[in-house]
Amino acid sequence: MTTGVTPPERLGSTRLSNGRRLGWAEWGPESGTPILMCSGSATSRWLGLPVDTIRRLGIRLIAVDRPGLGMSSAAADWTLGDWTRDISEFAEARELLEMAAIGYSIGAPFALACAEVPAVTGVSLVSGTDELAHPALAPALEPEVALLVKRVAASASDTERLIATSADADVLWDVVVGTSHGADQRVYADPAFNRSYRRALAEGFSQGPAGYARETVLAMSRWPFDPSTISIPVDLWYGDQDANPFHSPDLGATLARRIPAAHRFVVPNMGGAFLWTHTDRILRSLLHRIAVHR
Structure with a gap:
C-alpha cells in the first residue's frame, strides 16, 4: 500500500523565552488550518500524515519535537505542564491563534495536555496511550505495563535511567513492527512511510536516549490535569485489533467517560497505525466537531 507520507515541506525552530528551542516541521498550505501533531514514542518532527489529504482539507500540519528529541533542547525533569507552557508560547510566537492537536500513541497525553492552551480548539487521540497509572485501569493492565507503572510510582528517576x-x-x-497487527505491517512496509519513520526515530535519538526515557516515564505517571475539566471537543480513535499494551487496555472506554465532550470511535479490523490509512475520516471529524462547538 501507499501511505502518501512525504518529507517535511518546511523545517525550523522557535526559541522560547527561557532560551530553549523547539524544532518543528510543517506540511500543507501556510494559510491552512493549523493542526499540531504529537507523534509516537521517540519520533521527531520528520513523521507527518498523507500530504494529499493535508492539502485537500486545507490543513497546515505542524509537528513539534518534544524536549530532548530531534532539534528541541533537552530539559531536565520536564513535565506535561512544562510541555503545555512550551506549546502555549510556541503558538503565540508563531501567531497560531486557533489550532487543533492530534496525539498518536504516546503522543496522546501530550496532545490532551494542550487542551489547556488557549489557542487549542479541539483534540483527536488516535491509538492513544491512556492514563495508565489511573487506579481505574489497574485491573486491566498487561503485567509488563503494570510493572512499569509501579516502578515509575516507586522511583521515576531510577526507572528513567533504566529505560x-x-x-x-x-x-x-x-x-513496534514486531508486535504489530497485519494491517499495521502493511503501513510500515510502505517505502515512503518506512523512510520517514526510520528518520524520525533516528533524529528522535540524536541527542541520546534521555528524551525518550523521560517521555516514557511521563506517559506511565498520573496526569497533572483532570480530563473532566476539558471543555473542547475530543475524539478518541482505536482499532479493535490494536494489541499494543501501552495504548489503552479498554480502547479508550474509561477515558471517554472522563471527558465531557469526548466522542469515541472503534474502527473494525484495524490495529494501531490506521492514522495513516483513515486520515481523511479522522481529520474531517475533528474539523467538524470544532466547527459545531464554536
Missing part, C-alpha cells in the same frame, strides 16, 4: 540504558532507534523500530 535509557536499553533503548535506541533500531530497538524501538523492531519492537
Whole structure:
C-alpha cells in the first residue's frame, strides 16, 4: 500500500523565552488550518500524515519535537505542564491563534495536555496511550505495563535511567513492527512511510536516549490535569485489533467517560497505525466537531 507520507515541506525552530528551542516541521498550505501533531514514542518532527489529504482539507500540519528529541533542547525533569507552557508560547510566537492537536500513541497525553492552551480548539487521540497509572485501569493492565507503572510510582528517576540504558532507534523500530497487527505491517512496509519513520526515530535519538526515557516515564505517571475539566471537543480513535499494551487496555472506554465532550470511535479490523490509512475520516471529524462547538 501507499501511505502518501512525504518529507517535511518546511523545517525550523522557535526559541522560547527561557532560551530553549523547539524544532518543528510543517506540511500543507501556510494559510491552512493549523493542526499540531504529537507523534509516537521517540519520533521527531520528520513523521507527518498523507500530504494529499493535508492539502485537500486545507490543513497546515505542524509537528513539534518534544524536549530532548530531534532539534528541541533537552530539559531536565520536564513535565506535561512544562510541555503545555512550551506549546502555549510556541503558538503565540508563531501567531497560531486557533489550532487543533492530534496525539498518536504516546503522543496522546501530550496532545490532551494542550487542551489547556488557549489557542487549542479541539483534540483527536488516535491509538492513544491512556492514563495508565489511573487506579481505574489497574485491573486491566498487561503485567509488563503494570510493572512499569509501579516502578515509575516507586522511583521515576531510577526507572528513567533504566529505560535509557536499553533503548535506541533500531530497538524501538523492531519492537513496534514486531508486535504489530497485519494491517499495521502493511503501513510500515510502505517505502515512503518506512523512510520517514526510520528518520524520525533516528533524529528522535540524536541527542541520546534521555528524551525518550523521560517521555516514557511521563506517559506511565498520573496526569497533572483532570480530563473532566476539558471543555473542547475530543475524539478518541482505536482499532479493535490494536494489541499494543501501552495504548489503552479498554480502547479508550474509561477515558471517554472522563471527558465531557469526548466522542469515541472503534474502527473494525484495524490495529494501531490506521492514522495513516483513515486520515481523511479522522481529520474531517475533528474539523467538524470544532466547527459545531464554536
